[in-house]
Amino acid sequence: xxxxxxxxxxxxAFCGWRRSPAGRxxxxxxxxxxxxxxxxxxxxxxxxxxxxxxxxxPSLTRDLVVQPPRRPKSSNPYTRAQEEEWRRRNKTxxxxxxxxxxxxxxxxxxxxxxxxxxCQTTGLGGSVTAGHGSDQIENMVPVKDRxxxxxxxxxxxxxLQWNFRPQQTEIYVVPGETALAFYxxxxxxxxxxxxxxxxxxxPFEAGQYFNKIQCFCFEEQRLNPQEEVDMPxxxxxxxxxxxxxxxxxxxxxxxSYTFFEAKExxxxxxxxxxxxxxxxxxxxx
Amino acid sequence: xxxxxxxxxxxxxxxxxDKGSFPLDHFGECTRFKEKFLKCxxxxxxxxxxxRYESKEYLECRMERQLMAQEPLEKLGFGDLADxxxxxx
Numbered sequence: 366x367x368x369x370x371x372x373x374x375x376x377x378a379f380c381g382w383r384r385s386p387a388g389r390x391x392x393x394x395x396x397x398x399x400x401x402x403x404x405x406x407x408x409x410x411x412x413x414x415x416x417x418x419x420x421x422x423p424s425l426t427r428d429l430v431v432q433p434p435r436r437p438k439s440s441n442p443y444t445r446a447q448e449e450e451w452r453r454r455n456k457t458x459x460x461x462x463x464x465x466x467x468x469x470x471x472x473x474x475x476x477x478x479x480x481x482x483x484c485q486t487t488g489l490g491g492s493v494t495a496g497h498g499s500d501q502i503e504n505m506v507p508v509k510d511r512x513x514x515x516x517x518x519x520x521x522x523x524x525l526q527w528n529f530r531p532q533q534t535e536i537y538v539v540p541g542e543t544a545l546a547f548y549x550x551x552x553x554x555x556x557x558x559x560x561x562x563x564x565x566x567x568p569f570e571a572g573q574y575f576n577k578i579q580c581f582c583f584e585e586q587r588l589n590p591q592e593e594v595d596m597p598x599x600x601x602x603x604x605x606x607x608x609x610x611x612x613x614x615x616x617x618x619x620x621s622y623t624f625f626e627a628k629e630x631x632x633x634x635x636x637x638x639x640x641x642x643x644x645x646x647x648x649x650x
Numbered sequence: 651x652x653x654x655x656x657x658x659x660x661x662x663x664x665x666x667x668d669k670g671s672f673p674l675d676h677f678g679e680c681t682r683f684k685e686k687f688l689k690c691x692x693x694x695x696x697x698x699x700x701x702r703y704e705s706k707e708y709l710e711c712r713m714e715r716q717l718m719a720q721e722p723l724e725k726l727g728f729g730d731l732a733d734x735x736x737x738x739x
Contacts, residue, residue: 503724507699532688537697543727544698545705547684569662577667578726579718584671594674595684599709601727 502578507541508607518621519548525626526554527588532595541604543578548596548622552588559587559627567619570611574603575618585627673717680711706731 439445515538517531532547552558562582566572581596588594598620606612675681687704694700706728712718723731 502727503729505727509699533691533696535696536691537695537699539699542699542702543705545687545708547688563664565662565664572662577665579669579672580667581672581674582664583666586674588674589676592676594676595678595681596674597672597684597708599672599726 502543502601505541505601505604507539508604509539511607512537512539513602513606513615514617515544515546516617516619517546517548518619520621520623522623522625525558525560525624527552527558527560527624529622529624538602540574540602540606543599543601546598546600546620548581548598549593550586550588550596550624551593552590555590557587557589559585560624561585561627562622562624565621565623567621568615571606571615571618574606574609574612575620576601576603582622669719669721672712675712675717679715680708680717683708683711702728703731 439448514535516535517533519529519531521527521529528549528551530549532549536544536546538544550560561584564577564580564582566575578599578601580598580600586594586596600620602618683704687701687708690701690704691698698705706723706726709718709726709728710723713720723729
């Protein structure tokens with residue numbers, strides 16, 4: 366493409382030169398050529414002017430040799446090699462940067478299943494307390510100067526006809542001490558009923574310190590007609606409760622249980638008790 | 651569960667119990683121990699620390715009758731009571 370423009374540019378340059386009063390050495394031969402009428406160079410120049418636009422004119426005095434867009438600017442072989450080298454390096458860097466960007470995007474998408482896998486293997490599963498086992502219970506020391514009142518609440522879903530109530534209204538515990546509490550449930554109907562319960566702890570922030578060792582929740586409990594049973598809850602409050610600055614004013618914790626009826630074929634999305642399974646009425650005690 | 655479904659507020663996450671669920675005592679085998687424990691609580695103004703011996707007995711009853719997995723008492727937080735009823739605060 367550069368070659369095509371060359372004659373047109375040259376003609377144009379010489380014609381423009383003639384018009385501009387620049388103190389540059391003129392080439393009389395070129396001027397005379399321009400002045401001759403009907404010269405093909407003039408028409409080519411006009412064609413070039415029309416196509417390129419008049420703003421090209423100021424640079425014409427320098428660019429006597431037509432430059433194609435991609436040729437290196439200097440004609441010196443050493444600097445040209447250096448420019449080639451820079452261009453190649455730029456391309457490499459650009460490739461690396463683009464690859465990193467794509468890699469980051471892919472990593473952000475892959476992070477979701479990977480994190481899930483990590484949680485499954487290490488068993489952290491979103492819970493903060495990692496060392497949460499029977500060793501902790503064994504070694505924990507009751508904080509005797511911090512007495513907390515735990516009140517009990519019992520609720521029943523409307524469709525469940527059990528009489529469900531706590532057997533003590535409150536209990537005073539200290540953090541680090543295991544405690545036992547009882548609920549009582551009676552089935553006054555003439556049919557066996559299967560219930561399943563969940564619990565709630567108020568205030569919410571204290572709920573993370575409330576650890577149940579054993580209870581009757583999240584598993585189906587079957588009551589025969591006219592049967593009445595005691596349901597114990599064995600729990601403790603984590604000793605770190607006493608060291609949490611947000612818990613300084615907390616003296617009352619309310620444990621609230623709610624029973625629902627477990628119907629056949631009705632699965633309840635309860636927390637990962639049996640290894641993140643959905644509980645269905647088919648599972649037994 | 652929190653009833654107000656506000657976006658951004660953390661809702662309560664119930665956690666499963668550490669050792670699972672108590673099997674139901676359908677035949678009332680440990681009811682006597684439970685009554686003793688509740689009587690102790692009522693007498694002591696519902697202070698759990700004073701009735702730990704009774705709660706230990708209730709759990710031992712459950713363990714004997716296969717209503718609870720056998721565990722050494724230390725693991726249930728009764729380490730101080732395992733040496734006899736010395737510690738009564």
